[in-house]
Amino acid sequence: MSIQEHERQFRQLLDQHTGLIIKVVRSFAENKDDAEDLFQEIVLQVWLALPSYREEAKPTTWMYRVALNTALVWKRKEKRRVRGEEAIAIPELISDGMTAEEKRQNNQIIERLYKAIRELPTTKRALIVLYLDGFTYREISEVVGLSESNVGVSLNRIKKQLEKLMNEDMS
Template identity: 45%
Template structure:
């Protein structure tokens, strides 16, 4: 049984690690937090294998586990994280910078500023989940998902327009 669980876990992580990285990127405040959160999500996926009943796709299941783990982790970090020093500010001195797409950084920063439900919806939307799948993962009605997504898109478009106008 343990060997089978390890095999399934390896397949799931290999096939869906991008999901875990995206969730960790949006919910982790800095690189260290993102790495810790990724490990926590992976651990929860491993523990949840036996609970998977196949009522949804593996990707949907992993998203649900990842988002629930990230939300719980964030609540715990907020409760215990006061006064922590962020070493990420010094990382530029220690590590050579890598080229990143500033548009991608912008969208992830804006998503991280959203409340928990909207942050989750934005991630699911970016990954192409249907409204039905999003409603199943988050426990919202499909119509509520649609309304929230339209509001998220409008808010992001307004922020982008404002920032572009401020640059002129």
């Protein structure tokens, strides 16, 4: 793959999946500094993993694999990057096509949801993020490398746990 082709594919993938990366970052990072660091790390890993990307793989599944793998084994850095710090600015996620009131309520739910997800153990976070994004059990099992039945059983437990956490937060 030529460097121009590498760059073109990279930009295309990022343009289409920035939201996905932000969702993973917000589900794993506890604060703004960590979020920026993890975001940069995921973008870097996408760049490095791109030569091994095969067109037959679904881009969203591939991006989720790279992003979740990075988030799962990510080490918090004592000293954050200095040189590349301003290379990437994390954009805000917005909810389209809603009235101002609907947006406010929706944002509240999303904020609580992220908070609840971050209270789950890391591997559970990976499963629920994929589930919430509409992945089927089969697709989730491909990303995590567990059997479909195992994913199903685990997700049932996680959903209950998540609902409990959300209810606790509301009360």
